[in-house]
Amino acid sequence: MPSLSQSLDAWTGEAGARLADADTTARVDSVGRIESVGDGIARVSGLADARAGEVLLFPGDVAALAEDLDEDTIGCVLLGDSSHLMAGDRVRGSGQILSVPVGEGVLGRVLDPLGRPLDDGPAVAAERLDPVERPAPPIAARAAVTEAMATGTLVVDALFPLGRGQRELIIGDRATGKTAIAVDAILNQTGGDVVCVYIAIGQKSSSVREVVEAVRRGGAGAHTLFVVAPSDAAPGLQWLAPFAGFTMAEYFRDSGRHALVIVDDLTKHAAIHRQLSLLLRRPPGREAYPGDVFYLHARLLERAAKLTAALGGGSLTALPIAETQAGNLSAYIPTNLISITDGQICLDAKLFHEGQKPAVDVGRSVSRVGGKTQPGPLRTLAESLRLDYAQFLELEAFTRFGGMVDARTARAVDHGRRMRALLAQPRLAPQPLALQVAALLALTEGLLDSLPLERIPAFRATLAGAVAGIDPAARDRLMDAVRQALATGGK
Known part of the structure; x- marks a missing residue:
């Protein structure tokens, strides 16, 4: 049995070893307290060293962004549920800006704007963390837009084509098919070299679920990331969503790859920004939006770019995507977004309800x-095609008065109606380039003029199988496929 002195020596040795391994460096925590909290924001005092954009840590693992630095308090935007927070609770400063995970591990996942899984999967295997607020590429880092970004929607690819690195606004009234065009653009990248990011801001959970399921059914889920902040999420998360989604997409852009980002939609994002700004007591401007609402979306969309070969x-x-009220493009947020982007695809509610889908307004797009x-x-x-279509719409409106029309005008109207029927397209059915070229070839050669209007959808369905695998530049082979489709689907 060991003596008392031996036991003391052993205990002293163990304690010394533990002390030698202990971290004895000094650590300073910045601690404040909540002055008021509610409606997605909080006022905090006692954090004199906090910086704008710093992450503050609240009880219950709730993070917040320091937005307004007043003389005595800090206005914070909460990024989580605040129902358990009370005045007097302690708040700690982190000394860090907000970052999100990026890398190959985000593809195929449904994440919230903080990078947390919403699909019941494991935590994201991130390559690194990048800040959500990043500067747009400077002019010297940008190259000319020279590569096509095919959307699979014939009326868009033929009349309003997009390029990789472009910013194109999809705008229209509620329930006119805006999201359908965006989802078709994602599905059209299946098997290609484009990574897609779909950002849902303030959407119903059921609507987001439909988009996720449609993309996965179409085979595009493996190369698509979903960043979701639904309508029942904290306002701060909805505000953060597009910035987080762009940061995740920029990882692929900066590694020499190509990314397509859908933001659904920026009208709701502007409304959330207005809500938070008014709660933070910022001065309101036009339609109660703060003065920086233009800068809010400009600094976001400027991050879309085509980089130089050196980079x-x-x-x-x-x-x-933006929503209008009664087709009013001159409202505050629509005019802001139109002036920021490189064009717009306008959807018309009247065309939609008449059955013309996609309901693209050719005159305003x-x-x-x-x-x-x-x-x-x-x-x-x-x-x-665009000029012919515009002239057809004008002639059709003229013939509705019931007056006598000559044979030439009647032929032009009949040809225009086939043009309109050919540009119609079911949702979730993007068209490959060869099918688009073959369809327009049949139209310009006048091969559809003798085909009844009600047979054009059947012709188009038959044509899709006939042109599969044909090079769009092989005009003769495409013409043979068109005649074959007319002989079968046109009966």
Whole structure:
């Protein structure tokens, strides 16, 4: 049995070893207290060293962003449930800015704006953490937009083509098919080299679930990331969602790859920004929006770019969505977004309810960049299509008065109706380039003029199988496929 002195020596040795391994460096924690909390924001005092944009840590693992630095208090935007927080609770400063996980591990996942899984899967295997607020590439780092970004929607790819690195606004009234065009653009990238990011802001959970399921059914789920902040999420998370999604997409752009970002939608994002700004007692401006609402979306969308070859040649294409009221494009947020982006695809509620889907308003839509990237065969066939379609709409309106029309006008109207029927397209059915070229080839050659209007959908379905695997530049083979489709689907 060991003596008392031996036991003391052993205990002293163990204690010394533990002390030698202990971290004895001094650590200073910045601690404050909640002055008031509610409606997604909090006022905090006692954090004199906090910086704008710093992450503050609240009880219950709730994070917040320090937004307004007043003389005595800090206005914070909460990024989680605040129902358990009370005045007097302690708040700690982290000394860090907000970052999100990036890397290959985010693909195929459904995440919240903080990178936390919403799909019951494991934690994201991140390659690194990147800040959500990043500067846009400078002019010297940008290259010309030279590569096409095919959406699979014929009326868009033929009349308003997009390029990789472009920002094209999709705008229209509620329930006019805006999200459907965006989802078709994602599905059209299946098997390609484009990574897709779908950002849902303030949407119903059921609507988001439908989009996720449609993308996965279409085979595009493996190369698509979903960043979701539904309508019941904290306002701070909804505000953060597009910035987090862009940061995750920029990882692929900066590594020399190509990314497509859908933001659904920025009208709700602007409303959340207004709500938080008013609660933080910032001065309101037009329609109660704060003065920085233009800068809010400009600094976000400017991050879409085509990089130079020296920087890898990657690209980030943005398709933001905005909602209008009664087709009013002159409202505050729509005019802001139109002035920021490189064109807009306008959807018309009247066309939608008449059954013309996608309900693209040809007269008010435009693409200011992508026309130079349009594939040669498609550009040749679509060269006069927009003008012909506009003239047809004018002639059709004239003939509705019931007056006598000459044979030439009647033929032009009949041809225009087939043009409109050919540009119609079911949702979740993107068209490959060869099918688009073949359809326009049949139209321009007048092969559809003798086909009854009600047979055009059947012709188009038959044509899809006939042109599979044919090079769009092989005009003769495409013409043979068109005649074959007319002989079968046109009966």
